Amino acid sequence: MAKRQARLASLLRAMTGHLPQAASAEYDIRPPNRSRTIFRGPFTLSHGRRSSRCHGSVRLAWVPDPVVRFQARLISGGDVELGDGRTLRMPGAGMARASITGGTWVFRRKARGDIHGPLRIGQDRPVRAIRIHVANFHDYVGAPARFQGGGGGSVRLDLDHGDWRIQLDQRPDYGRIKDLLRIHGGYGIGHVGILSRSDGSRSTRADAEDVLSAHCGRMRSHSR
Numbered sequence: 224m225a226k227r228q229a230r231l232a233s234l235l236r237a238m239t240g241h242l243p244q245a246a247s248a249e250y251d252i253r254p255p256n257r258s259r260t261i262f263r264g265p266f267t268l269s270h271g272r273r274s275s276r277c278h279g280s281v282r283l284a285w286v287p288d289p290v291v292r293f294q295a296r297l298i299s300g301g302d303v304e305l306g307d308g309r310t311l312r313m314p315g316a317g318m319a320r321a322s323i324t325g326g327t328w329v330f331r332r333k334a335r336g337d338i339h340g341p342l343r344i345g346q347d348r349p350v351r352a353i354r355i356h357v358a359n360f361h362d363y364v365g366a367p368a369r370f371q372g373g374g375g376g377s378v379r380l381d382l383d384h385g386d387w388r389i390q391l392d393q394r395p396d397y398g399r400i401k402d403l404l405r406i407h408g409g410y411g412i413g414h415v416g417i418l419s420r421s422d423g424s425r426s427t428r429a430d431a432e433d434v435l436s437a438h439c440g441r442m443r444s445h446s447r
Contacts, residue, residue: 242369245378245392246415249354252394255403255411258284261291261390262344266313268295268321268334275300281338285410288357291338293321296331303334317344337373341432349425355435357391357414362401370395387434391416392431 250259264283265293267274279295293324295310297303304386307322326334378393397413418427418434423436 238357242367243379245368245370245375246354246390246417247371248356248412248415250356250412252396252400252412255400255407256285256409258282261342262313262317264294264314265332266295266311266317267300268323269310269312270303270306270308273301275302275303275334275335279291280314281342285358289410291342293336293338295334296360296397307339309336310336313344314347316340319343334406340430343428347427347429348405349427351423351425352417352419353426353428353431355389356412356414357416358410358412360391362397363393365393368392384434386421387418388421389416390419409412 227241239344250261253259254431256347260280260282263279265276265278266281267276269275275297276299277295277297279293281291281293284290284292303309303323305323305325309321309323310318310320311321321336322339323334323336325336327333332426363379366379366381367375367377368379372395374395376393376395378395380391380399383393391414393415394415400411401412418431
């Protein structure tokens with residue numbers, strides 16, 4: 224039995240080895256509607272001239288509507304007040320606009336809140352490609368591509384927008400995600416893609432904002 228499975232696996236690799244490789248996910252493709260942590264570590268919360276040093280996490284939550292939230296343990300600095308107009312800054316030039324929605328200020332001081340608008344993690348340096356994760360995109364039959372763990376399928380969709388190109392690949396477990404969404408509703412990541420300039424030149428995330436908004440705004444995408 225083991226030899227037969229090994230022969231089948233070898234045959235499958237030979238059949239798909241010439242195909243382009245599908246984009247791999249930066250984040251775990253979890254079942255639909257489960258929140259995922261996208262940053263954990265030190266950051267600061269500031270409002271005007273007041274600043275508090277924190278340690279905590281930032282996560283993407285899906286239901287009832289997609290939102291990025293943070294939880295923080297205050298290490299130093301004054302107490303933070305509830306409200307909007309805060310700035311969350313992370314190492315490596317990462318930052319976002321934030322609001323503080325709750326917390327505890329006695330004994331172990333903690334704060335929690337929401338991120339508003341784009342969340343940038345790390346520096347916006349020029350790159351040749353940007354990986355995107357797309358939720359709730361429709362099913363399709365595309366060009367063939369092979370998966371990193373073996374096998375392949377007609378999963379690639381090529382999109383053009385001005386000077387930009389998007390290669391979008393349907394995940395091998397998309398069928399399971401689609402079935403769960405049909406039963407429970409909500410959101411689930413079933414596609415991963417690569418955004419790049421058509422001529423191969425470098426670009427920044429700021430350069431790509433228009434094309435991401437045009438093609439992926441209704442797809443609930445996030446990029447890295």
